[in-house]
Amino acid sequence: MIGRGAVDLSVELPRGLRLDNPILVASGTFGYGVEYSEVVDIQRLGAICCKGTTLRPRVGNITPRVTETPAGMLNSIGLQNPGVDAVVRKYGPTWQGWHVPVIVNVAGESIDDYVEVARRLDGMPGVAGIELNISCPNVGRGGLQFAIDAEAAGAVTAAVRRATELPLLVKLSPNVADVRPIARAIEAAGADAITAINTLSGIAVGPGRRRPLLGNVYGGLSGPAIKPVALRIVYEVAQVVDIPIIAIGGVAELGDVLDYLAVGAIGVQVGTVLFADPTLPVRLIDELADECRRLGLNSYLPLVGTALPKRSSPMSAPSSKGVEYRP
Numbered sequence: 001m002i003g004r005g006a007v008d009l010s011v012e013l014p015r016g017l018r019l020d021n022p023i024l025v026a027s028g029t030f031g032y033g034v035e036y037s038e039v040v041d042i043q044r045l046g047a048i049c050c051k052g053t054t055l056r057p058r059v060g061n062i063t064p065r066v067t068e069t070p071a072g073m074l075n076s077i078g079l080q081n082p083g084v085d086a087v088v089r090k091y092g093p094t095w096q097g098w099h100v101p102v103i104v105n106v107a108g109e110s111i112d113d114y115v116e117v118a119r120r121l122d123g124m125p126g127v128a129g130i131e132l133n134i135s136c137p138n139v140g141r142g143g144l145q146f147a148i149d150a151e152a153a154g155a156v157t158a159a160v161r162r163a164t165e166l167p168l169l170v171k172l173s174p175n176v177a178d179v180r181p182i183a184r185a186i187e188a189a190g191a192d193a194i195t196a197i198n199t200l201s202g203i204a205v206g207p208g209r210r211r212p213l214l215g216n217v218y219g220g221l222s223g224p225a226i227k228p229v230a231l232r233i234v235y236e237v238a239q240v241v242d243i244p245i246i247a248i249g250g251v252a253e254l255g256d257v258l259d260y261l262a263v264g265a266i267g268v269q270v271g272t273v274l275f276a277d278p279t280l281p282v283r284l285i286d287e288l289a290d291e292c293r294r295l296g297l298n299s300y301l302p303l304v305g306t307a308l309p310k311r312s313s314p315m316s317a318p319s320s321k322g323v324e325y326r327p
């Protein structure tokens with residue numbers, strides 16, 4: 001047994017967002033934090049990204065909304081939430097008394113929606129930052145997601161940036177051919193960090209094979225099944241932006257955390273695996289400290305980016321032509 005202490009896992013993100021450690025919990029998989037406070041020592045977490053929050057309350061999609069898949073799950077919750085005012089009223093006072101920072105995940109159907117939610121969160125005690133979920137249909141653009149278009153992703157990021165002084169994280173969708181121009185647009189628009197990735201679009205077939213299973217037909221695939229995709233995206237984005245990246249996708253054990261750090265993430269969020277094991281993130285914090293100690297490090301930061309090509313080498317520079325997948 002390795003003793004605790006001496007290793008500093010803390011990390012400073014822009015705009016004074018200080019995390020005790022790089023292990024966060026992902027939006028939609030940890031409620032508002034309060035639900036888990038009896039089960040785990042939530043104050044030890046790096047940060048909590050709360051459930052997606054919209055301007056007005058949403059009842060969510062019709063059922064069934066979730067189904068298991070090999071090494072993962074599909075969900076189509078549909079952003080069920082009580083709306084930003086109720087969230088702030090109900091949870092703000094509790095969050096304010098917490099040591100762990102709470103980052104509010106924000107969703108909307110128009111830039112005005114996002115801006116208004118950000119305005120209402122700005123300066124609100126208990127809110128440490130905003131994570132924009134831009135994988136939402138942009139009603140003003142015929143239902144196309146903000147996240148699949150660099151111009152739309154940049155526009156919503158810039159508008160929210162103007163509306164708030166809070167640390168601003170923007171979450172990438174994997175459902176694009178090349179995520180790099182989108183990541184660059186988000187950085188140029190003033191985001192403080194990128195989180196990657198949201199779920200992959202998928203479907204399942206229902207009983208009797210008479211229709212798709214989910215009430216909403218489409219769902220988001222998450223869990224260990226998506227880790228190679230998330231790793232690839234973090235690897236690509238880390239080579240084209242300078243802002244910090246927080247990786248999300250199937251984190252289930254310390255090896256996953258170390259892999260994401262190696263391809264350039266400064267931290268990770270744990271999502272789907274929490275449903276099976278809510279104690280995982282706290283265990284990962286201890287295991288990461290043990291690993292640093294084993295390597296003779298007093299910080300985990302030297303583990304970040306070790307598997308990235310050296311930026312100075314033109315031979316290893318990433319292509320700007322698209323995803324480098326060759327069958």
Ligand SMILES: Cc1cc2nc3c(=O)[nH]c(=O)nc-3n(C[C@H](O)[C@H](O)[C@H](O)COP(=O)(O)O)c2cc1C
Nearest residue numbers: 026027028052075133197198222223249250271272
């Ligand atoms: C049930 C469920 C609900 C989710 N709700 C949200 C949400 O409201 N906002 C968001 O940005 N991501 C949401 N996500 C996506 C997760 O935050 C995360 O990006 C994704 O699940 C990949 O990580 P994982 O494989 O560790 O679960 C949700 C995921 C699940 C499984």
